[in-house]
Amino acid sequence: MPYLAAGDPDWENSLKIIDVLVNAGADTIEIGLPFTDPVADGPVLQKSFKRVLAQEFTMEKFFKFLSGIKKAHPHFPLLVMGYANIFYRMGFARILKQLGTYNVTGVIIPDIPYEEKMRLIKNEKLELLLQNISWVDFITPTTTKDRLIKICSSASGFLYFVSTKGVTGQSQFSLKPLQNIIRDVRKKTKTPILAGFGIRTAEHAREAASLTDGFIVGSRIHEIIEENLNKREFITIKLRTELTKLLSGIEHEKHLMA
Amino acid sequence: MNPDQLGYYGDYGGRFVSELLMPALIELESAYGKLVKNKEFLKEYRDSLRDFAGRPTGLFWAKNLSEKWNAKIYLKREDLLHTGAHKINNTLGQTILAKWMGKTRVIAETGAGQHGVATATTCARYKIPCTIYMGEEDLRRQALNGFRMKLLGAEVVGVGGKKGTLRDAVSESLRDWAKNIDNTHYVLGSVVGPHPFPMIVREFQSVIGRESRMQILEHEKRLPDAVFACVGGGSNAMGIFYGFLDDENVKLVGVEAAGHGLNTNLHSAKLSKGMPGIFQGSLSYVLQDNSGMISDVHSISAGLDYPGVGPEHAYLKDTKRAHYESVTDKEALDAFQELSETEGIIPALESSHAIASTKKWIKKYNKSGSSPLVIINLSGRGDKDVAEVQRLLDL
Numbered sequence: 128m129p130y131l132a133a134g135d136p137d138w139e140n141s142l143k144i145i146d147v148l149v150n151a152g153a154d155t156i157e158i159g160l161p162f163t164d165p166v167a168d169g170p171v172l173q174k175s176f177k178r179v180l181a182q183e184f185t186m187e188k189f190f191k192f193l194s195g196i197k198k199a200h201p202h203f204p205l206l207v208m209g210y211a212n213i214f215y216r217m218g219f220a221r222i223l224k225q226l227g228t229y230n231v232t233g234v235i236i237p238d239i240p241y242e243e244k245m246r247l248i249k250n251e252k253l254e255l256l257l258q259n260i261s262w263v264d265f266i267t268p269t270t271t272k273d274r275l276i277k278i279c280s281s282a283s284g285f286l287y288f289v290s291t292k293g294v295t296g297q298s299q300f301s302l303k304p305l306q307n308i309i310r311d312v313r314k315k316t317k318t319p320i321l322a323g324f325g326i327r328t329a330e331h332a333r334e335a336a337s338l339t340d341g342f343i344v345g346s347r348i349h350e351i352i353e354e355n356l357n358k359r360e361f362i363t364i365k366l367r368t369e370l371t372k373l374l375s376g377i378e379h380e381k382h383l384m385a
Numbered sequence: 386m387n388p389d390q391l392g393y394y395g396d397y398g399g400r401f402v403s404e405l406l407m408p409a410l411i412e413l414e415s416a417y418g419k420l421v422k423n424k425e426f427l428k429e430y431r432d433s434l435r436d437f438a439g440r441p442t443g444l445f446w447a448k449n450l451s452e453k454w455n456a457k458i459y460l461k462r463e464d465l466l467h468t469g470a471h472k473i474n475n476t477l478g479q480t481i482l483a484k485w486m487g488k489t490r491v492i493a494e495t496g497a498g499q500h501g502v503a504t505a506t507t508c509a510r511y512k513i514p515c516t517i518y519m520g521e522e523d524l525r526r527q528a529l530n531g532f533r534m535k536l537l538g539a540e541v542v543g544v545g546g547k548k549g550t551l552r553d554a555v556s557e558s559l560r561d562w563a564k565n566i567d568n569t570h571y572v573l574g575s576v577v578g579p580h581p582f583p584m585i586v587r588e589f590q591s592v593i594g595r596e597s598r599m600q601i602l603e604h605e606k607r608l609p610d611a612v613f614a615c616v617g618g619g620s621n622a623m624g625i626f627y628g629f630l631d632d633e634n635v636k637l638v639g640v641e642a643a644g645h646g647l648n649t650n651l652h653s654a655k656l657s658k659g660m661p662g663i664f665q666g667s668l669s670y671v672l673q674d675n676s677g678m679i680s681d682v683h684s685i686s687a688g689l690d691y692p693g694v695g696p697e698h699a700y701l702k703d704t705k706r707a708h709y710e711s712v713t714d715k716e717a718l719d720a721f722q723e724l725s726e727t728e729g730i731i732p733a734l735e736s737s738h739a740i741a742s743t744k745k746w747i748k749k750y751n752k753s754g755s756s757p758l759v760i761i762n763l764s765g766r767g768d769k770d771v772a773e774v775q776r777l778l779d780l
Contacts, residue, residue: 166665210663215661216662238402265403265404293560
């Protein structure tokens with residue numbers, strides 16, 4: 128699953144990138160909702176949000192972007208990743224409802240852990256809404272066994288498996304030391320597992336595909352955007368080449384999710 | 386009050402962090418809960434507060450200022466502590482906590498550098514390597530504090546690009562912590578961030594309030610009419626308020642930075658002008674725009690230059706137990722000079738906000754025909770600000 132910060136490097140080129148990602152065979156795309164203080168992200172994705180926010184961001188522009196995707200790809204399902212305050216400001220129920228109208232099938236909120244999620248679902252009365260849109264949970268290398276059981280018991284959509292301690296855009300990637308956690312998750316739930324954080328080469332992608340049900344590529348995509356800011360027409364070309372390279376050697380079923 | 390099981394004070398607080406950090410927060414809460422009942426831990430903390438930091442601090446009757454302003458004014462002298470501000474109450478507590486928890490590395494954020502210097506100081510004392518994150522702009526404005534931290538053996542890392550300030554330093558500390566969670570303790574510097582930090586920092590700062598209450602009863606045989614403290618994240622205010630929270634007749638006033646004025650965008654008065662939001666780990670008042678983006682803020686004082694505030698302050702505001710006022714850069718600068726000339730005490734620019742607000746309040750109070758008894762928390766000394774003030778006055 129590719130990740131793209133909405134509006135990076137600008138709204139027009141962002142839509143063109145979506146076309147490339149869809150045509151590369153992505154089953155779904157994770158769209159990033161920009162935020163001023165993205166504490167779970169490394170330098171590359173921090174800069175991508177800064178680029179979008181420098182163009183005077185509004186929620187209207189974001190929804191217009193989603194509507195542009197829907198127009199070009201009417202049945203293509205999306206996921207939206209955003210920090211808690213954006214959801215809180217607009218109201219969780221309101222934003223979830225609105226996202227649903229743009230074929231968004233799930234949301235990822237990196238600064239809302241399981242306990243806060245449960246509290247919010249209760250306080251904001253979101254149970255019904257969440258039958259149509261999933262709120263994705265995280266499993267990380269630090270997740271304790273008792274937390275893992277709780278999280279798996281209510282997981283929906285997929286589980287976001289954070290491959291390393293730290294933030295997005297890690298330079299090293301290996302799931303092998305974490306196989307026991309993946310095994311524990313499999314025992315508790317049939318919900319698919321997607322690996323993220325640090326996947327940037329075909330080798331990483333192969334490893335992730337062999338141990339999980341798919342993987343998320345974000346920082347690598349935004350590096351390519353960043354490297355080509357002065358010649359934006361090249362971004363889509365370079366991305367196409369990179370994605371082909373990244374997905375080489377993975378059977379199609381395995382990158383269905385990817 | 387103590388927060389509920391999820392770390393909420395009424396509607397505010399909680400733990401809005403990535404799943405990576407949750408186990409560490411739970412571990413910290415449990416370790417803290419055990420250690421505050423451990424006599425040896427408490428003895429180590431209290432002894433170090435006394436012998437290393439210099440507690441208790443005096444409650445000083447500011448006679449000249451009292452005469453001039455027609456009130457009886459006491460200053461709680463946190464400015465006399467080692468490293469020059471109340472920050473060390475917390476860094477000593479948390480550094481000893483880190484040591485008892487077996488952590489071998491400490492990280493901290495800092496704005497003006499006061500919390501960073503205090504952390505570097507206590508880490509030197511307890512032989513724990515530490516890394517301090519500081520915004521690049523702050524590092525330039527407070528270059529001397531950057532050097533002080535290095536002198537104390539800390540690694541100092543500039544963050545956030547050229548415009549980097551305290552909020553960037555907090556974000557970068559949270560990122561570092563997520564990466565090095567096994568061996569590292571994050572010494573958060575104020576009553577902000579995810580639970581249990583607001584509670585732990587408040588408990589370590591509450592010594593200010595406990596001492597102040599005893600001291601004012603000794604001096605005056607009665608409680609004050611009001612207590613004033615400046616609010617950035619809110620730790621010195623929370624510390625002194627805590628001594629008087631149950632004394633309903635004592636008015637508690639937190640003073641925010643109005644910067645160039647509350648009608649401009651250049652202030653950092655989140656309790657006066659912000660809205661509830663989720664920022665850097667907790668739900669509290671935040672300065673933000675309609676999309677939920679966190680605003681750029683301003684204050685003459687780097688220690689107040691932060692868009693968020695501790696969740697317990699949000700609770701005290703909504704329940705009306707505490708009141709929140711604000712003063713401009715100009716008013717704070719005037720108070721800075723006035724206290725220096727009148728009492729021979731150069732206050733920190735942060736604390737100058739509390740002094741300026743007290744002056745305005747006394748004027749109103751005097752109209753009723755009586756003069757009040759007031760305590761101002763003099764949270765830090767102004768040596769660090771002298772160069773900046775000289776620059777501003779020369780303009």
